[in-house]
Structures are given as structure tokens and as C-alpha cells.
Amino acid sequence: MRMALLGATGYGGIETLRILQGRTDVEQLIVGSDRYAAQAIEQVLPQFRGSSIGQVQFTKMATLDDFPMVDVALLAMPHGEAPKYVDRLLDRGIRVIDFSGDYRLPYDTYELWYQAPERAHYVPGVYGLPELYRDHIRNAELIANPGCYATAAELACIPLMEQQVIDPSRMIIDAKSGVSGAGRSPKLDSHFVEVDGSFRAYKVGQHQHTPEIERILQDAMVRGSTNLENALATHDHSSVRVLLTTQLLPIKRGIYLTAYAQLTGTMTTEEVTHMYKKRYETEPFIKVLQPGYMPEIRHVVGTNECHIGIHVDDRTQTVMIVATIDNLVKGAAGQALQNANLMLGIKETTGLEQTAWC
Numbered sequence: 001m002r003m004a005l006l007g008a009t010g011y012g013g014i015e016t017l018r019i020l021q022g023r024t025d026v027e028q029l030i031v032g033s034d035r036y037a038a039q040a041i042e043q044v045l046p047q048f049r050g051s052s053i054g055q056v057q058f059t060k061m062a063t064l065d066d067f068p069m070v071d072v073a074l075l076a077m078p079h080g081e082a083p084k085y086v087d088r089l090l091d092r093g094i095r096v097i098d099f100s101g102d103y104r105l106p107y108d109t110y111e112l113w114y115q116a117p118e119r120a121h122y123v124p125g126v127y128g129l130p131e132l133y134r135d136h137i138r139n140a141e142l143i144a145n146p147g148c149y150a151t152a153a154e155l156a157c158i159p160l161m162e163q164q165v166i167d168p169s170r171m172i173i174d175a176k177s178g179v180s181g182a183g184r185s186p187k188l189d190s191h192f193v194e195v196d197g198s199f200r201a202y203k204v205g206q207h208q209h210t211p212e213i214e215r216i217l218q219d220a221m222v223r224g225s226t227n228l229e230n231a232l233a234t235h236d237h238s239s240v241r242v243l244l245t246t247q248l249l250p251i252k253r254g255i256y257l258t259a260y261a262q263l264t265g266t267m268t269t270e271e272v273t274h275m276y277k278k279r280y281e282t283e284p285f286i287k288v289l290q291p292g293y294m295p296e297i298r299h300v301v302g303t304n305e306c307h308i309g310i311h312v313d314d315r316t317q318t319v320m321i322v323a324t325i326d327n328l329v330k331g332a333a334g335q336a337l338q339n340a341n342l343m344l345g346i347k348e349t350t351g352l353e354q355t356a357w358c
């Protein structure tokens with residue numbers, strides 16, 4: 001595999017390097033950083049001292065057109081940066097996986113939720129959630145890697161949507177993330193002293209992953225339906241409505257997400273669990289827990305896994321799904337490398353079978 005990684009010194013980029021350094025099938029690795037151009041990875045990131053990639057030097061991203069040919073480029077930069085590079089890469093025949101929100105939504109929705117400045121209208125890429133779009137990903141030129149909360153929310157709710165057993169118009173998603181989700185650039189809100197020993201909600205009612213989750217769950221509902229005509233007729237484009245609350249946990253990494261939805265018929269915890277186990281039985285990274293068990297962040301940190309716990313509250317006929325992921329792995333770098341494996345015809349789990357650090 002020949003790969004370029006632009007934005008290699010942010011948390012998503014560093015995590016990509018951590019996962020890649022154990023791989024023996026990486027024939028070429030180009031790492032882009034303007035700030036650290038010409039320095040070796042191990043000079044800038046001492047955790048890679050003596051590793052197989054430690055001596056690779058960072059390259060200025062502006063020199064992109066002179067890079068040697070690669071199979072795939074991963075772009076791990078803040079929102080709004082990827083479009084400076086994407087067309088140039090695609091024109092050279094290099095396939096692209098973008099970590100940011102730039103290619104996840106139709107432009108009008110993107111502009112609204114990301115407060116994007118006036119610029120060219122981007123066409124969404126193939127959405128990089130293998131559990132829903134595996135076959136599209138294999139042939140894609142441009143992948144929009146999902147957001148971290150969105151990954152957890154979608155994996156938590158896809159079986160409910162496909163089987164149409166809930167009211168999709170009033171779903172509640174309560175999500176908590178470790179601080180690395182806010183990126184590596186210093187900001188007051190993610191400063192250690194502001195976060196340690198505290199807990200708070202942020203971006204209330206305006207989190208940018210809200211339309212992403214609604215769009216994908218809507219699609220899951222329509223695609224999963226055994227009666228497509230009925231699904232299209234009864235659910236117009238705006239029928240999935242999600243109230244998303246995002247909160248900052250005083251830990252480095254991990255997402256703990258709880259989705260609540262109203263069942264339209266009577267179901268037990270055992271029945272919903274059976275439905276989830278069946279849906280995800282061939283998915284290498286999804287673990288559905290037995291009734292009575294709930295996931296924990298420490299059991300997924302450092303892994304590309306999503307653990308799912310299920311409970312049905314009989315009194316209110318509410319189904320509650322808890323999903324945990326590592327925001328930097330299944331929520332970013334791991335998922336991007338899972339997508340790269342699919343695109344390049346490599347076994348999907350290659351390099352991604354680590355167990356948790358706990």
C-alpha cells in the first residue's frame with residue numbers, strides 16, 4: 001500500500017501513524033505537515049523513536065503535486081482545509097479519504113451547520129461507514145470519513161431504523177466525548193484546567209453532527225426496508241429527527257453515547273438484542289452485549305470496535321441503546337484505515353485488531 005497522510009500531526013493523524021507503524025504492507029508513506037516540514041517523525045513525535053516509520057520526514061503540503069504517486073491520501077485537517085487538496089489528488093488518480101465534515105453533507109446543509117464561508121459547492125463523497133456502505137466504499141474515489149459522534153450514533157441506531165420498530169421523528173441522543181475529540185490545536189474550552197474535575201454540555205441544539213446522523217439514519221431506514229415503496233411513502237425526507245446533546249468528559253479519549261427511542265410495538269430487551277446480533281453478526285468490529293450488560297469506554301479505547309448495550313424499559317416502551325467507541329480510532333483513524341483496506345482490496349481488518357488498553 002502506498003499512502004499519503006496530510007495533517008499528520010493532529011490527533012487523528014498521529015493515531016493513523018500509530019496504527020500504521022505495525023504494518024508490513026506499507027511500501028510508501030508520505031506525511032504532510034507545513035509546521036514540521038523536513039523534520040523526521042521521531043523528532044516531532046518521540047513515541048515513534050526507533051519505530052519502522054520514525055525516520056520518515058514531514059513534507060510541505062504545498063508541494064503536493066510533486067509527491068510520488070500513492071494509492072490513497074488521507075486528509076486529517078480542520079474543516080475547510082481538504083478542498084484545497086482534493087481535486088488535485090483526484091486529478092492525479094489518487095483516491096482520497098477526508099476526516100473532516102467537508103464532504104459529508106449536501107452543500108446547503110453543510111453551509112448551515114458548519115457556518116461555512118462562501119466557496120465552491122462540494123459534492124458529498126461516499127460516506128465511509130463500512131457497516132452500511134461497504135460495497136460503495138470499495139469503488140469510491142472520495143470518501144467522507146464519518147464524524148466521531150455520528151459513527152457511534154449511527155451504529156447504535158441502524159438496526160432500529162432498518163427494521164422500522166421505532167418512531168423516528170423524536171429520537172434522543174445523549175453523547176459524551178473525551179477531550180481529544182476537540183483536536184490538538186489549543187483552545188480554552190479544552191484546556192486541562194477548564195475540563196479536569198468538571199462536566200458540561202456544549203454546542204447545545206447546534207452540533208454539526210445532527211444533520212449527518214439524520215441523513216444517514218434516514219437512508220438506513222429506506223435502504224433497510226423490506227417494503228421500499230411503503231418506507232418512501234410514509235417517511236418523507238425530513239422524518240428522522242434527532243435531538244443530540246454533546247458533552248465533554250474529563251478524559252482523553254472515548255465516546256459514551258446513549259440513544260433513546262419510542263418503540264411502535266411491544267418488544268423485550270431480548271428481542272431487540274437478538275435483532276442487533278443478527279444485523280451485526282458478520283461485522284468484525286461491532287460487539288453486541290448480552291442483556292444485562294452495558295459497555296464501558298475503557299473496553300474500546302485503542303481499538304476499532306464499537307460495543308453496544310441494549311435495554312427496553314417496559315413501563316415507557318422506550319428502547320435505550322448505549323454505544324461506546326474510541327473517537328480517535330473507530331471515530332477517525334481506525335475507520336479511515338478500514339475504508340482504505342476496503343478501497344485497496346486488502347483484508348478489511350488488517351492492522352486493526354488491537355485489544356483495548358485497559
Ligand SMILES: NC(=O)C1=CN([C@@H]2O[C@H](COP(=O)(O)OP(=O)(O)OC[C@H]3O[C@@H](n4cnc5c(N)ncnc54)[C@H](OP(=O)(O)O)[C@@H]3O)[C@@H](O)[C@H]2O)C=CC1
Pocket residue numbers: 006007008009010011012013032033034035036075076077078079081099100101146147148180181182183184185327328331332
Ligand atoms: N479528534 C477527533 O476525535 C476527530 C477528528 N475528526 C476530524 O479530523 C480532522 C483532524 O482533526 P484532529 O486530528 O483532531 O486535528 P486538528 O484539527 O488539530 O488538525 C491538525 C492538523 O491539521 C494540519 N492543518 C492544516 N491546515 C491547518 C490549519 N489551517 N489550521 C490548523 N491545522 C492545520 C496541521 O498541520 P501542521 O502540522 O502544519 O500544524 C495538523 O497536522 C478534523 O477535520 C476533525 O474534525 C473526525 C473525527 C474525530
Ligand SMILES: CC(=O)N[C@@H](CCC(=O)OP(=O)(O)O)C(=O)O
Pocket residue numbers: 099100101146147148149177178179180181182183208209246248331
Ligand atoms: C469533543 C469535541 O469537541 N468533539 C468534536 C467532534 C469531532 C468530530 O468527530 O467531528 P468533526 O470531524 O465533525 O469535527 C466536536 O464536538 O465538534
